[in-house]
Amino acid sequence: MAELASMPKYEAYKESGFEWIGEVPDSWELTKLGSCLFPVSIKNCPDLPLLSITRELGVIERDIENQDSNHNFIPDDLSGYKKLEKGQFGMNKMKAWQGSYGVSQYTGIVSPAYFVFNFTKSINPEFFNWAIRSKLYVSYFGSASDGVRVGQWDLSKDRMKAIPFILPSEKEQTAIANFLDIKTAQIDEAIAIKEKQIELLKERKQIIIQQAVTQGLNPNAPMKDSGVDWIGEIPEHWAYEPIKHSLKGIIDCEHKTAPFVDETDYFVVRTTNVKGGKLQMAGAKYTHEKGFTEWTRRGVPKVGDVLLTREAPAGEACLVPDNVKLCLGQRMVWLKIDRERLIPEFAISLIYSSIGRTYIDFLSSGSTVLHFNMADINNIPVVLPPLKEQQELVEFIRNESGKVDDGIEIQIQQIEKLKEYKTTLINSAVTGKIKVPELMADR
Template identity: 25%
Template sequence: MKPSHIDWCPMIPDHWEEKRIKDIAFLQSGNSITAMDFVEDGKFPVYGGNGLRGYTNTYTNEGDYVLIGRQGALCGNINYAHGKFYASEHAVVVYPKKEEITLWLGETLRTANLNRLSMTAAQPGLAVSTLNLQFIPFPPKDERIRIAKYLDKKLSEIDHQVSLLTSKRDAYLRLKKSIINHAVTHGLNPNVKMKDSGIEWIGEVPEHWEMCRFKDAFRRWTTGITPDSKNYKYFESDICKGYTWVTISDFLEKYISQSNLNLSDESIKLFMPPLSLKGSLMFSFKLSVGKIAFADKDLYTNEAIVSIPPNNGQCLEYYYYMLPNVLHENATENIYGAKMLNQKIIANMLMVVPPLPEQRAIATYLDDKCAKIDTIVSNLDKQISRYADLKRSLIDEVITGKRAV
């Protein structure tokens, strides 16, 4: 091995060269495209900065190419395009100056972590002029061919294993959803008499269960707020700490326990009581409709979150499992195609309401069943993650010459 001038690859094999990207290829951004140009059943794929964006009936390129994401938080990511395709203005097409091995070139650029060259934090982006001047390790052609063949074989084997694990994971998630749906609409007694709920997507429910509007089941429920010019000072003060601000992005587990932002103004305690009390069930009704979690402490929430306080007349654990489907089925699309709910729709949503003892029994049953499935899914996720690490390590070792092939 010998020292190189490449910051991400300080050592390369003695017989390898270092070359600038512009010495190997010509880089050019794709063409602009508007939403009107996308066609659901279009003939040709459209690639943007993060990969496939949709389809259209015209194409800009034909062949096998490496694409570099040009804009956005993931700028610098690498994708491949084959056959006829449309490259948008957010993708940089890599045109080799001589016949080149596409897989070797793409994985070399991926290993270079081009995202580190991003120019701004607000709207990250890459300049072609900057990319052109980057040096990469350049093995002899016969080695580039061997590297490509080796990676193609090994990565295909890894991808196959990941595909099997992912299919297994997805099957368990479908099983979990099926178990939840059956329990919250049919109960736990397989011999119970059934009746038509009158709601197509629910179907039959136990004869003694009731159908109830959300506002009749929960007389008390609140929506959060978003800081604006009138109250933002409260969120900047550091007089007294204590409350936590959460948004939909914090709904990662059943119980929210991580602080996002500590609010700390005495006037909040006086004039702005917590919007979600400890034990409240919270759900999103804008954008990520149906995300749901419990508050394990007094919280502040934003305007996209509804909070149901602890209720002696209802088992909120049951509604944790039942509500997501109700929310999804009642959501409507806004002008941008996003699923949304409003206060009136939420208030009038129809729900299946078993007697309180059955609510508790169903919640306990689902806690047990879902915990077991979640453990299996977590183990599968860890295996998938290990294969991803193996894949990255393998590519790095081969591309930088640490592993001879």
């Protein structure tokens, strides 16, 4: 991708009068949205398709069959809904602060609470959509909205009319819109390629774990039938059995919610904190000393033991980390591993291999929500090499998975840089910080 600093600039600039916009090309018009838009309200079109206005995509056709995507009530009588035509600007004024607005590519109807506008100036709708949905403008819409609390902020028409807008010539508008169509599509394609590479790396990591926990590291080791279809053959000197034989006990969570407080001394582990074999601190909740004492009356989880989710979702696991005082939230279970039989790190690999995943999938077959009971957990299948071999496998998996994780992290960082570049490119183009080639207007 071309560096923005190397792209051409306009010959002369002037102050916009707004710090968040900065300087703009001298030939561009400084105006306000109130001069660019005229509100319209046409109703009684109930036969037109329903549209939604979203933060991520702007105006989209609403999938009324998909209940998961329809959180808002749809009345039987749609005669009060507003008509939004292709090329008009629509806005969810209650969510304008997060960017829920855009120029429509469809003709349909939207909530009567939404704003619908026609353009009053010579404005290219595609350019306007790029500009108004840029991060620059979304942030300003947030500052222009107000209310009791975030999530219920409102944007009045008067405040919206006062929002500044800068207009290049019609030809420049078309050139900028075409330029951004092409360049952002290229960036999106590059991101998609990297996301695919991440998926391939994750598959590679799963293969590494799978081969290690079912075949070991010696390709010439004699094999035997495990007696389980989805496991197949395992090394002859390995054992296959339920995990209960390698546990000193299972401690269930308290079946009530811990008292959450602002202090950060006692971490309450919930199912949302356990994912992909790791303890995630994002969204962590904490309790006070009294709550910790009550929620650990059956015991304090020891470093290196296994925490397992019973539901929402079931079958995620992680090790108890060092230097963290934690107790179990709802739907969590603590597995007290017998370390003379099973190394906890090896148990985690087994749970996330096809050995554990197939068992979990079998339990969830025909059920909308999988819930582990104690019998289910006791019977999680494990294959047991000798302890020394388990340790060798743990180190092998850790080293090889670490290499894959490093590759995944590189791809993630590159994706973030591409997204940042895309944001900066859009902001720079719609405010004239870079000059788009005029020939783009003819594409």
